[in-house]
Amino acid sequence: MNRRALVAIAVAGALAVGGAGAAVALVVQKSVTGQDKVFAEDDFEGGKGGDSAVGGPQPGDDYPADLKNRAQDSKFDQFGEYNRECVSFVAVALFQRFGYKLPWRGGNATDWGSLAKSHGIAVDQNATVNSVAWRKSGHVALVVGVSGDLVTVEQYNRHRNGTYSWEITPKSAFDGYLHFLPDAAPAPAPPPPAPVQSAPAPTLTVVTQPQGGGQLQVANPQGGNTNPQGTTGNPQAGGTNPQGGGGVSVAPVQTSSVAAPPPTNPPPPVQPAPPPTYAETVGGPTHTWTNFSNAGGAEGPLIPTGTTVQIACKVTGFRVADGNTWWYRIASSPWNGTYYASADAFYNNGSTSGSLHGTPFVDGNVRDC
Numbered sequence: 232m233n234r235r236a237l238v239a240i241a242v243a244g245a246l247a248v249g250g251a252g253a254a255v256a257l258v259v260q261k262s263v264t265g266q267d268k269v270f271a272e273d274d275f276e277g278g279k280g281g282d283s284a285v286g287g288p289q290p291g292d293d294y295p296a297d298l299k300n301r302a303q304d305s306k307f308d309q310f311g312e313y314n315r316e317c318v319s320f321v322a323v324a325l326f327q328r329f330g331y332k333l334p335w336r337g338g339n340a341t342d343w344g345s346l347a348k349s350h351g352i353a354v355d356q357n358a359t360v361n362s363v364a365w366r367k368s369g370h371v372a373l374v375v376g377v378s379g380d381l382v383t384v385e386q387y388n389r390h391r392n393g394t395y396s397w398e399i400t401p402k403s404a405f406d407g408y409l410h411f412l413p414d415a416a417p418a419p420a421p422p423p424p425a426p427v428q429s430a431p432a433p434t435l436t437v438v439t440q441p442q443g444g445g446q447l448q449v450a451n452p453q454g455g456n457t458n459p460q461g462t463t464g465n466p467q468a469g470g471t472n473p474q475g476g477g478g479v480s481v482a483p484v485q486t487s488s489v490a491a492p493p494p495t496n497p498p499p500p501v502q503p504a505p506p507p508t509y510a511e512t513v514g515g516p517t518h519t520w521t522n523f524s525n526a527g528g529a530e531g532p533l534i535p536t537g538t539t540v541q542i543a544c545k546v547t548g549f550r551v552a553d554g555n556t557w558w559y560r561i562a563s564s565p566w567n568g569t570y571y572a573s574a575d576a577f578y579n580n581g582s583t584s585g586s587l588h589g590t591p592f593v594d595g596n597v598r599d600c
Contacts, residue, residue, distance in 0.1 A: 303393035523548035531570030
């Protein structure tokens, strides 16, 4: 079956599932065997690179030129891996993009699963964006998109030719996923304020007179006891009444009430801690902008060379010349969280002087915006 017929069948199938007028984007990809594979490209997420082709930023080859432009296996990278191999591409990408340095040097792709476990790194079947897909047969790739049972990965040497490629493939095509980077998690909510203590009810004393005469009964609602206060006559048996009629004369009875304690004031509400900031230093004069997505909007104050500023968070936006898409929101005055600068202009590794060449694209410790 030729390629055009296969695509026609895939489109017809997609319309049958999605209904008339359904917009379904398709990706046609040439497999290793030469057969065309057609994937629906809806609902992909995450990744690093340029314009989206799979529902998220398309992967991009940012492998360093000094490794890419040499003959394959003719040079070691900084992690002890031969250039233009799958292990070198993934190791370098983790460092350049996220500031993460592998806890080992060298090693074949076949061993990455056991090496990761020996260093306390989670290895499971859960594919997540920025995890590393691993095959026991000897291949690793970086996951840049996840949708249902499919993953988008980018890689080197997939076809044994030392070149860059990306593909959409079932999750089950890999034996496991290595989680070098921590999963993003929302900040914990502040604890609720302490409950308000209610004041106890006042204590009352009630005086009652039995119907048949006799002792006055003092009822205490707190304890239920009776206290005789004296005796009186029986209104049925006569007595004196200062108003002139028959009745009963009752001697005054002293009663008292226990004062209630003053109400307890509730504690002040717990104020959440301010979000953290991160100190980063620029290696040259750095422009700032209000719109990170296109390096535009209103231009802010310039950050002078060698200046250390406080960073509020990081976000992906406009791709600069070397492929870096990370931007920082500047918390320090006079930028005050309103302006952004490309993370490419910062050292991102704790350095405060020297060349920016070879420094990470972004500091992975900075939280996402």
